Amino acid sequence: MEFKDFSLFDPTPEHKALRAMVCEFAQKELEPQALEYDQKEQFNQKLFQRLGNLGLLGLMLEENLGGSKMDATAMIAVHEELSFSDPGFCLTYLAHSVLCVYNIYRNANEEQKKLWLPALCSGDTLGAMAMSEPNCGTDVLAMESTAVRNKDHYILNGRKMWITNGCLNDNKTPCDFVLVYVKIQNQISSFVVEKSFPGFFVGQKIKDKLGMRASNTAELVFDNCIIPKTHLLGREGEALKHMMKNLEVERLALAAMSLGIAKRCFKEMNKYSLQRKSFNKSLRSFGQIQKYLAQSYAEYQSLRSYIYNLARQIKEDGSENYRLDCDAVKLLAGKLAKDIADRAIQVLGGYGYVGEYKVERLWRDSKLLEIGGGTNEALEKNITKDLEKWV
Numbered sequence: 001m002e003f004k005d006f007s008l009f010d011p012t013p014e015h016k017a018l019r020a021m022v023c024e025f026a027q028k029e030l031e032p033q034a035l036e037y038d039q040k041e042q043f044n045q046k047l048f049q050r051l052g053n054l055g056l057l058g059l060m061l062e063e064n065l066g067g068s069k070m071d072a073t074a075m076i077a078v079h080e081e082l083s084f085s086d087p088g089f090c091l092t093y094l095a096h097s098v099l100c101v102y103n104i105y106r107n108a109n110e111e112q113k114k115l116w117l118p119a120l121c122s123g124d125t126l127g128a129m130a131m132s133e134p135n136c137g138t139d140v141l142a143m144e145s146t147a148v149r150n151k152d153h154y155i156l157n158g159r160k161m162w163i164t165n166g167c168l169n170d171n172k173t174p175c176d177f178v179l180v181y182v183k184i185q186n187q188i189s190s191f192v193v194e195k196s197f198p199g200f201f202v203g204q205k206i207k208d209k210l211g212m213r214a215s216n217t218a219e220l221v222f223d224n225c226i227i228p229k230t231h232l233l234g235r236e237g238e239a240l241k242h243m244m245k246n247l248e249v250e251r252l253a254l255a256a257m258s259l260g261i262a263k264r265c266f267k268e269m270n271k272y273s274l275q276r277k278s279f280n281k282s283l284r285s286f287g288q289i290q291k292y293l294a295q296s297y298a299e300y301q302s303l304r305s306y307i308y309n310l311a312r313q314i315k316e317d318g319s320e321n322y323r324l325d326c327d328a329v330k331l332l333a334g335k336l337a338k339d340i341a342d343r344a345i346q347v348l349g350g351y352g353y354v355g356e357y358k359v360e361r362l363w364r365d366s367k368l369l370e371i372g373g374g375t376n377e378a379l380e381k382n383i384t385k386d387l388e389k390w391v
């Protein structure tokens with residue numbers, strides 16, 4: 001039975017239909033392959049293309065660009081339900097649809113949008129976003145990658161690290177499009193780099209990750225990479241504000257991924273604690289187990305309310321600033337998902353410690369959500385700064 005849906009505050013018929021469709025996809029197609037792709041350390045490209053058929057890859061884009069013209073609430077619901085079954089696959093979805101596609105949609109000119117977005121929305125092409133570098137992550141303004149203008153093109157040099165979707169499963173072919181942040185005369189600019197551009201290649205696939213193993217992570221190299229000036233997004237030097245704006249929606253989506261993990265782990269421990277007997281009683285008759293269940297349920301529902309309440313307020317035109325709460329909800333979600341996954345392993349005992357029972361994989365996947373897209377410490381720093389205005 002599904003939990004009572006307190007927190008969606010009257011979902012529209014479209015939201016309900018979307019959630020039902022994604023749940024069906026997750027149950028029939030995503031769930032059965034999740035452990036296999038985690039173990040193989042590969043992403044399921046065929047299944048990713050199915051997301052295009054389902055209209056999920058350009059969820060918040062105009063229909064004439066291949067999108068589905070839905071809102072941030074819809075975006076959260078999709079991340080929650082995909083992550084419920086397979087957070088690694090969902091990370092691939094997020095990197096493509098939020099970090100690359102939505103970022104291009106918000107910041108490209110009309111010609112660029114028409115050129116790139118339809119194929120990205122259909123799943124015919126795969127996208128990524130490259131901000132982090134070998135020598136800087138949190139301190140993003142210290143990035144060392146540069147571009148220099150030379151008549152009708154730019155020459156890009158640098159290395160990008162930890163890039164989700166950076167490579168395909170052969171570990172050497174880059175994805176089709178990467179939105180790359182670089183400095184031009186010390187100001188941040190962004191470009192869309194295509195896989196065929198000379199001087200662009202995969203440095204290495206990052207192997208043996210703790211979690212999110214069903215998504216590919218790569219180091220990308222730009223060695224005198226030649227980029228036509230038609231591939232600059234916006235104007236030179238204005239991409240810092242694009243980056244900050246996109247981080248808001250990224251953090252909300254990452255929080256929704258944590259929510260999906262929290263829900264799944266709660267469900268697994270709730271079920272197991274009834275079936276498993278100890279001292280002739282079900283586990284859930286013991287007070288310590290009850291504490292795990294009750295606390296996890298309360299935390300899940302409060303997190304869900306915060307996330308959906310925030311998503312409902314987000315205006316599609318990007319005119320308002322939601323940084324404080326996108327940071328705060330991601331901070332809370334990352335911690336709760338990890339705690340609830342940890343309790344789920346505890347309730348399942350030895351069975352919780354192996355892949356077949358799912359919570360082990362979800363626990364590993366949950367850790368990334370305290371690091372990627374802004375570490376807990378970075379979020380705490382931002383939140384404290386933003387709260388100064390309330391002192």
Ligand SMILES: Cc1cc2nc3c(=O)[nH]c(=O)nc-3n(C[C@H](O)[C@H](O)[C@H](O)COP(=O)(O)OP(=O)(O)OC[C@H]3O[C@@H](n4cnc5c(N)ncnc54)[C@H](O)[C@@H]3O)c2cc1C
Nearest residue numbers: 129130131132136137138162163164372373374375377378
């Ligand atoms: C699986 C995976 C996928 C990723 N996908 C992408 C992607 O698609 N695109 C992309 O651009 N990046 C991606 N990243 C990178 C991710 O966003 C960075 O790892 C993250 O921002 C942290 O940067 P860092 O790893 O360089 O750590 P650092 O910034 O070096 O931080 C190390 C530690 O020091 C702490 N720290 C740093 N500065 C401060 C400070 N001022 N005060 C207090 N503590 C501080 C941090 O919080 C952290 O605990 C991914 C990472 C992983 C692991």
